[in-house]
Amino acid sequence: MKYQFIVNPKARSGRGARVWEDLKQILENDGIDFEARCTEYAGQAEEFAAEMTADGEEHLIVALGGDGTVNEVINGILDCSKVVFGYIPTGSGNDFTRALKIPTDPQKAWESIRRRAQERKMDLGVIECGEKQYRFAVSAGIGFDAAVCHQVNRSKLKKILNKVGLGKLTYLGVALNQMIREPICTSEILIDGKQKKRFERTFFAAVMNHPYEGGGFRFCPDARIDDGLLDVIVISGISKWKILFCLPTAFKGKHTKFRGIDLFQCREAAIHFEKAAPIHTDGENVEIEQEMGAHLLPVQIRVIVP
CATH class of the missing domain: 3.40.50.10330 (Probable inorganic polyphosphate/atp-NAD kinase; domain 1)
Structure with missing residues (x-):
């Protein structure tokens, strides 16, 4: 071939x-x-x-x-x-x-x-924003993590750090900056069309196919790429200073023990934010909306691995 x-x-x-x-x-x-x-x-x-x-x-x-x-x-x-x-x-x-x-x-x-x-x-994965659909391989998110992706993609610092092999540090620096600036709001998530969860003071919600996003943050440590499930993480209801403290622990997946960080698995999720927020797929900004639906494609792709 x-x-x-x-x-x-x-x-x-x-x-x-x-x-x-x-x-x-x-x-x-x-x-x-x-x-x-x-x-x-x-x-x-x-x-x-x-x-x-x-x-x-x-x-x-x-x-x-x-x-x-x-x-x-x-x-x-x-x-x-x-x-x-x-x-x-x-x-x-x-x-x-x-x-x-x-x-x-x-x-x-x-x-x-x-x-x-x-x-x-x-x-x-697939997300729906209105009548538009976008696939993702790694993750998709709404709120803070999408705002980070947007700023990283425009960052002059990323170009400089890339030249010396430290490009992934851009994500951490931008994340700390956005944590202070990004507004928060109430959100609701409908899980598998049955269970509804409400989150006050939501920073972001992400649906993940892989454990990692944002240059190595292990946000969903138990995510598996072939289990037919989406892993969802929501960070809400905690102070920005606490998030600043626990964010670096996400590189090792140790953030899950903190209150205000919720993780769950599902086959589909419908996310609603009280205010319009940035949305990304695999770190690429796609929309600014209040609603984001997510599910998996009915077929899988074969990936060559070592």
Whole structure:
């Protein structure tokens, strides 16, 4: 099967382009059958994935970029059950790699893909905002965490830290800044269409397919990528100073013992915020709304893992 690469050369302040040039040389020297398309603007990876899978046949698609590139590709694939997906990380967050144990070294990631050592089935999430739908691989959220993603994506600091290999620190710095600035409100969540939960002074609610988001925060430690369930985290009803204290503990998943942090599992969730708030999928801002529904696709995608 031909390798079909979708490359984001701008990932991690241009690191994607450098990695791709090195990998392309290896592919050509080894006589690998491949085609490659390099993105030039946001959303083009989604367009490429849709074009590649329009024939309804089986495909082996490899994304080279960051978590945002993965998000665009999985949103473009027309039938995820007919795709084997490989990933070569060149971004700064790399949350997609963690649960799947994909090497963050691009050359090692490629060797895993080339060997086709294992294929692991993975759930994909979907959120609804009004009449629009967006898929996610890692997580989706409304409120504080989406506001963090929005600021990180525009941050000059991220570009600077990326150049010295410390890009993930951007998320922590922005999170601390947003914690002080971001407004809070009442929220309600309807779980599996049956149970309704109300949360006062809500900072954010996130639905997760992977344990990690935001550059390594292990917000939902028990999340599994193939269990057919969404893991939900809600932070509410506690002071901002307490959150500032417990936020660093989330890197190790130790935040769950604090009061005001609720976690639960479900097959679908309908989230309502009293005020409109930013919404993200896999760290990419998509909407500013009061309502966000979430469920899983009925089919899984196969991901190449070591």
